[in-house]
């Protein structure tokens with residue numbers, strides 16, 4: 440008995456020592472720190488980080504000896520930088536991006552290859568300063584594997600919350616139109632019609648690991664059919680989808696361009712509207728009533744419009760037509776919604792635009808008429824709120840994960856400075872951002 444308890448004691452001491460020895464301390468000296476985008480920036484601040492988390496933020500530049508137990512702390516000198524929380528993109532498709540043979544890839548690429556491509560695209564996104572993403576529609580086996588691998592530190596990448604498969608009506612924006620039915624079998628797990636099937640589609644995503652649900656309330660620009668951008672799921676189907684998700688504690692994102700489908704989604708109780716292209720003042724009122732977020736995805740509109748104009752044969756005619764119609768109106772929709780007081784969360788639709796260009800959305804939001812501080816709030820605290828991550832990220836304060844970026848200039852005066860972050864840390868790990876951007880990236884704005 441004595442021997443046994445002695446052994447137990449030794450093991451406890453050994454474990455304690457091992458834990459202690461493994462602690463990894465860092466202190467960032469921030470020339471200017473915007474710890475919370477709703478507040479003012481402060482100069483000369485120190486951020487103390489232990490392992491993955493922020494322990495405290497102090498005035499002035501402190502040394503390792505000023506913090507109990509942090510004698511080995513690495514000092515990170517960002518005295519000539521503007522430091523702020525890692526950015527959050529609430530609308531990505533991280534497993535792929537546009538390519539000329541995208542239609543063929545849909546029925547030939549394996550889930551395994553998609554996951555590995557997601558590792559690469561995730562790193563491009565992270566190096567661009569985005570430490571968290573909400574993926575809204577993908578091959579569910581592939582995306583859940585990527586999310587879990589990042590959570591378990593098997594691979595590095597942005598923190599991911601994932602929807603699984605996009606839920607779509609048969610023939611709708613999330614379904615694969617135009618394939619022979621033995622090649623693209625129906626119904627696959629994200630396609631449903633009627634109340635019973637719609638509930639089951641939601642529950643199926645949740646069963647396999649969905650953090651939230653994404654469905655298509657209206658047609659989409661890039662679906663390869665001439666089915667327009669108006670309402671597709673009926674009001675009753677949308678209500679069933681949202682109820683089934685909320686009953687299991689999952690938020691719902693609805694892809695919506697046309698006004699009728701968009702308003703049906705809001706009435707059904709969705710938590711966010713993606714795109715919102717054809718919203719008007721009445722729609723904005725409905726947003727205020729329900730408290731839903733708008734995720735504007737201006738860069739998606741900008742990208743498809745640019746492709747349609749500069750590469751006439753890239754899209755099939757039905758898609759090109761929609762791209763030319765929807766692209767130009769999205770900025771006005773955002774401006775109207777913002778002026779009315781609609782809550783805005785940052786989201787790009789990355790995958791439509793190339794991964795790693797996400798920050799250009801910030802510039803487009805500013806051009807649409809949002810002030811810089813509101814743009815930064817949308818990409819930090821608001822996005823964290825929409826993703827139920829307020830306790831984890833979105834600000835720099837004690838107890839949150841150390842998701843921290845820096846830029847050369849003050850983004851409250853020069854938002855485009857965030858196109859080239861000078862420092863990125865995700866969950867306490869500093870990311871090597873010296874890796875060059877791929878030179879085929881499209882559309883990287885000229886001059887940046």
Ligand SMILES: [Zn+2]
Pocket residue numbers: 530531532575788
């Ligand atoms: Zn999307």
